[in-house]
Amino acid sequence: MTTKRWKIVIEYNGGAYYGWQKQPDVPSIQQAIEEALYKFCQQKIAVQAAGRTDAGVHAWGQVAHFDLDYGDRSLTGYDLAKAINAHLRPAPISILHAEEVDNEFHARFGAHNKMYQYRIVNRAGFLGLDQGRVWHINRALDAGAMNEAAQVLLGQHDFSTFRDAQCQAKNPVRTLDRISVTARPYDAHGGQEILIEAEAMSFIHHQVRNIVGTLILVGEGKWSADDLRAALEAKDRTKGGVTAPAEGLYLVRVEYNV
DSSP states (O other), rough: OOOOEEEEEEEOOOGSSOSOOBBBTBOHHHHHHHHHHHHHHSSSOEEEEOOOOOOOEEEHHHHHEEEEETTSSOOOOHHHHHHHHHHTTTTTEEEEEEEEETTTTTTTTTEEEEEEEEEEOOSSSSSSSOTTTTTTESOOOOOHHHHHHGGGGOOEEGGGGGOOOOOSSSOOEEEEEEEEEEEEETEEESSSEEEEEEEOOOOTTTHHHHHHHHHHHHHHOOOHHHHHHHHHHHTTTSSSSSOOOOOGGGEEEEEEEE
């Protein structure tokens, strides 16, 4: 056996998929990549991702690993990524990088930091180019107030207020290492793009999307930072805001110890 473990970095538009995880009778990112691998090497290979993104969620930097027996033939990371991509087209999934790693590497259990970004376009005009890739909100939002309030979420907390009812995690306690809300021009006519970024070792189900939906209340002037803190301390999902749509969320980066 000449099995080697490979790490890949993946970009995808999740709009047409029911999330990362393979499921019966519906398209998934995992299934698409495994089918591409089979077409390349005629082997049924299981691909393990750093995180199981939900239906409709996108990625700029998803990380996964798999074991491939390619015999004694030479195979570079560049050639492997090129081959998988050839079999993925025209799906909106791209292998950005591939490299051989130690057999102890694990995309999920070895990750020590994940960064998510949520994109909001804040303007009156309807979206032409970014439909399905951002949350369009036509009510004015104060990104500065959102950023200031968001800092109360930093550190270790019971995030039950921002936890999906179907979350299977045994413990709702997580440590949020960084959260920021910034705004930049989106068009030449006053439209703004608001970016919400969150970093942590791990997140519970819908945590980022529920935080975003709650921060909207701050941006609209309906809530203060104290209201956000009270919601966090309530440990009650009904005390938080709405769940932001999946289409605005991106898994940007996954980090590992060298």
